Amino acid sequence: MLEHIELWQSQVMELKEAFGESILEVRMPRDFPVDVPVIYLEKKHLLEVLRFLKERECRYSFLSDITATDEQEEGLPWRFEVVYQLFSQISKLRIRIKVRVAEGETVPTSVPLWAGANWAEREVYDMFGIVFEGHPDLRRILMDQRWVGHPLRKDYALKGFQIFTDSQSIDPSWLK
């Protein structure tokens, strides 16, 4: 991947010119043990940066995945990192965007940019309890709707079983 490093560097420079101090940190493959550039953002400019990457000539137009990590630690000002994996179908390169959020903080939804973000954000909500502001249909996607808690949080009991004797009933509005 190191043969693409110049291209990545120019893309990151472009991004820094456009957004300046809202880019908190950039980790490039040469300096850090990462496979693709990792860009840490301030939350308020997330959507603008994503739109920039999607629509400018670098064309990171394909959203591979949205996920999150629980970084729970004493004294850390944030708790979760929401991770956006982008792929460019023109240059065949990938890039990773990360946003740090504290517990109870919301993240703006990226459904207006990618319709496919809908289910990915629902999964992040289901597993970590991160609320995506403006999401059209934010409810659990993997776990039962009656489930209490979010299983991939560090403080969720590893064996926290919640057994339901019947399948969840289906709300007709979900099928629309």
Place this chain on the structure above:
Amino acid sequence: MSKDGSSSFFTTKLDAFVNWGRKHSLWPLPFGTSCCGIEMMATLCSDYDMSRFGAEVVRFSPRQSDLLIVAGIINLKMAPILKMVYDQMSDPKFVMSFGACASSGGIFNVYSVLQGIDTLIPVDVYVPGCPPAPEGVIHALLALQRMVAAGETHSQKRLLAAKQA
């Protein structure tokens, strides 16, 4: 038969005869949820040939089968469905727990996986392995046949208790 007309001796013999027939014509329902299902198919196919023991007619409707083979991991969302399938089977019904995941949750001791189907439905035979070898499945089937002939399965014991009550 005794002189007063009660037919206790005769019925027991009939039960034994019926159980003998039952043991040689088990109709399995394959509840294959993961890789154990592949091993179950291998057992049913010509190399190992479960039809030698009269259990080759696989039915995908619980109403037409009497042996529930749970082959694979059962997660909590699947558990109510397994319970419903079991409830729909007509008596007497037998359950084979196929492999480590169905028997105990296996390596998946996490929030989303049922820790053994015996927490939900009564199990007659367990087959160890991950996945079990077809020989193990045949061994379990033979063990189940012995249990059916002796009337030792959960369902038969429950029916007997209901009859005596």
